Amino acid sequence: MNPSSLAGRLRAETERADERRLLVLAGDRDAGFDAAYDVVETAGFADDGVTVVTEREGFRFERVHPKHAGDLLGTTRDCVVLDAHGEFSPNAVGRLVGAVDGGGLLVLLTPPLDDWPDARGGFDEYLAVPPFTVDDVTGRFRRRLVETLRQHPGVAVVDVDRDEVERDGLTDAPAATPRTTPAAPGDAVFPALAYESCLTGDQARAVRSLERLRGSGHAVVVEADRGRGKSSAAGLAAGSLAAEGRDVLVTAPGSRNAAEVFARARELLSGIGALAGERDDGDDESGPHLRTIEGGHVRFADPPTAATLPDGPDVLLVDEAAALPVRLLERFLDAPTAGFFTTIHGYEGAGRGFSVRFRDRLAESDLAVRDVHLAEPIRYARGDPVESWAFRALLLDAQPAVDPLVVDADVESVEYRDLTPDDLAADEHLLREAFGLLVLAHYRTEPTDLARLLDAPNLTLRALLHDGHVVSVALLAREGGLDAELRSEMYDGGRVRGNMLPDVLTSQLRDEDAAVPVGYRVMRIATHHAVRSQGLGSHLLQRVREEFAADVDWLGVGYGATPELLRFWERNGYRTVHLSTTRNATSGEYSALMLDPTSEAGRELQSRHTDWFLRRIEGVLSDTLRDLDPDVARAAIRATHGDAPLDLTDRDWQVVAGASYGPGLYGTAPRAFRDLAVRTLSDPDGPELSPREERLLVRKVLQCTPWDDVADALDYHSTGQCMRSLGNAYKPLVDAYGSDVAHAERGRYTE
Incomplete structure (x- = not known):
């Protein structure tokens, strides 16, 4: 078989089987593009069904730059040509696989396969x-990728330099079974068009289950791999509910992620004559908004806003739920009724936080839960080899060890190991277990993370193994140790990749020397769900510290701050040095940065930033962090273990003591009360206040919240009671920290 005829045979097989095939054109770049043109013509693809993904220009087909490959998510193409010579990245592969329709081809242009692992391009850069160079980057991911291309069914390989077929990729697949259009059930409540618009029986069953959302107190969870039509089912349900006059709030990581939901809702409402109007603001915050004749709505809000249930929606629909953090998902459980739509294995949401952790919270909620699983692909036949290749090559289906293999693990049974990239590349089982746990540690894991794990010179992985199975992992990133030129660039606002902690301390906190010490940042840490709360995470951090303490200046971490996480890191010796002043756009959380120094240089770095944090935190809390959860503020300040400055004048102490024990007024000298609050909250040996009293210090004294709002938030019977409680809370503070003047003032009212 010659390469020219191969494209025609592949196309014929894909059309007969309603599957896709992957065609690799390996060799010279220009020869690869010439061959790709021949493939398009020989296979008979129409020009408007072809997309070329490359940074090059000058094609008669649609061209998309690799950086914008995500624009093809949710679209359908007959043939996608991906140029892997220049701006290739694993993310581009993950994004584009799902864009090829049944009967189509994914064409991959590569260097000669034997040479590709050692080639260097934009992704390697x-x-x-810094301070590493491209020469320090390895090619393990591409070597693994080449192995899958040469072994997996449905993958054809052509050497364009020699004009030879290395593999034909033909599988002799049987003809596809014709699809039948679902019909509306006889007792269906949603419009018949909602069912007739479904493309598979699975999708119709999902729409049927979503009828439950017409009543309050329900939750429907729709899980599927990519390309099963879950977002379309969400849109059909949203349109049906709005047609009845219900207010449907839709959220997703971004408004673009919800585009399919609104497209299908719009089509349905137009089809049944129920659409009254629409607005599309075109940004991730406000997004589209559909209005119906019956007064219903389908409207979008970004996840942090949606968690507040703005304007009291009747129904909340969460698309791509696996791409959102569990702490945010939990807030959606306050909705009257809710639908959650999540990708199990796929580019949009590889995070397992939804399926492993959030499902437990959902089961404990007051919502009656119905589960729906979609297995039948929409755009191609089940068993499509290109889909299974993508799962294998990108580890989209990586999972931790099954529970019975690790359930007996404890700190005495585990082995601490350095899982080197060579170890991982040589052992697929070990790689899948380790990467599966890393997926659990974050609400969004991308294919690029796999390549970074195998090839990035700044990363290292440590793990605890029980009987050879991974039970806990910590992914560490080397940071700092930058030269004067880079530090100056960073100080002046330039971005220096891969050095998150030094970057923030330098550019935001104006410390040009912060990038001199070398440290390891804990990028992710995860413990198998079957053995959580056994102390394994803390044990792993302890072993990491023992190993690296003599070689680096600090260990650090940055994460979306919650009280629980702040306490975990504090218990493990990490101290707060910064709270971000903007919320993460997806999680809605403020980030905490913490350090655990391991050398004198590290201690000096941590000490000066702890001091600086405690000096500025009262001003930040009264301004950019006025909406910070008081429990986060309490835990963050407590985790400094610092010595907040307390420089009150005699008059200050008279006011504070007088307001605590006598008729004095807080409003006379708020700064003195703020200084004392920070000192108290940061002092681990200070006077013990109740959690409610500490929240009162944060909300009123540090965040300057109006008295009435503080009283309501903390459940005081009246504003007067709230004011008196603040005075009482300061009594032990006066006793512990007060000067002779303060104690004398106290004596006037107690003796």
Whole structure:
């Protein structure tokens, strides 16, 4: 078989089987593009069904730059040509696989396969974070990728330099079974068009289950791999509910992620004559808004806003739920009724936080839960080899060890190991278990993370193994140790990749020397769900510290702050040095940065930033962090273990003591009360206040919240009671920290 005829045979097989095939054109770049043109013509693809993904220009087909490959998510193409010579990245592969329709081809242009692992391009430069260079980046991911291309069914390989077929990729697949259009059930409540618009029986069953959302107190969870039509089912349900006059609030990581939901809702409402109007603001915050004749709505809000249930929606629909953090998902459980739509294995949401952790919270909620699983693909036949290749090559289906293998693990049974990239590349089982746990540690894991794990020179992985199975992992990133030129660039606002902690301390906190010490930042840490709360995470951090303490200046971490996480890191020796002043756009949380120094240089770095944090935190809390959860503020300040400055004048102490024990007024000298509050909250040996009293210090004294709002938030019977409680809370503070003047003032009212 010659390469020219191969494209025609592949196309014929894909059309007969309603599957896709992957065609690799390996060799010279220009020869690869010439061959790709021949493939399009020989296979008979129409020009408007072809997309070329490359940074090059000058094609008669649609061209998309690799950086914008995500624009093809949710679209359908007959043929996608991906140029892997220049701006290739694993994310581009993950995004584009799902864009090819049944009967189509994914064409991959590569260097000669034997040479590709050692080739260097833009993605390698991305992995070479300072102070490393591209020469330090390895090619393990591409070597693994080449192995899958040469072994997996449905993958054809052509050497364009020699004009030879290395593999034909033909599988002799049987003809596809014709699809039948679902009909509306006889007792269906949603419009018949909602069912007739479904493309599979699975999708129709999902729409049927979503009828439960017409009543309050329900939750429907729709889980599927990519390309099963879950977002379309969400849109059909949203349109049906709005047609009845219900207010449907839709949220997703971004408004673009919800585009399919609104497209299908719009089509349905137009089809049944129920659409009254629409608005599309075109940004992730406000997004589209559909209005119906019956007064219903389908409207979008970004996740943090949606968690507040703005304007009291009747129904909340959460698309791509796996791409959102569990702490945010939990807030959605206050909705009257809710639908959650999540990708199990796929680019949009590889995070397992939804399926492993959030499902427990959902089961404990007051909502009656119905589960729906979609297995039948929409755009191609079940068993499509290109889909299974993507799962294998990108580890989209990586999972931790099954529970019975690790359930007996404890700190005495585990082995601490350095899982080197060579170890991982040589052992698929070990790689899948380790990467599966890393997926659990974050609400969004991308294919690029796999390549970074195998090839990035700044990363290292440590793990605890029980009987050879991974039970806990910590992914560490080397940061700091930058030269004067880079530090100056960072100080002046330039971004230096891969050095998150030094970057923030330098550019935001104006410490040009912060990037001199070398440290390891804990990028992710995860413990198998079957053995949580056994102390394994803390044990792993302890072993990491023992190993690296003599070689680096600090260990650090940055994460979306919650009281629980702040306490976990504090218990493990990490101290707060910063709270971000903007919320993460997806999680809605403020980030905490913490350090655990391991050398004198590290201690000096941590000490000066702890001091600076405690000096500025009262001003920040009264301004940019006025809406910070008081429990986060309490835990963050407590985790400094610092010595907040307390420089009150005699008059200050008279006011504070007088307001605590006598008729004095807080409003006379608020700064003195703020200084004393920070000192108290940061002092681990200070006077013990109740959690409610500490929240009162944060909300009123540090965040300057109006008295009436503080009283309501903390459940005081009246504003007067709230005011008196603040005075009482300061009594032990006066006793512990007060000067002779303060104690004398106290004596006037107690003796």
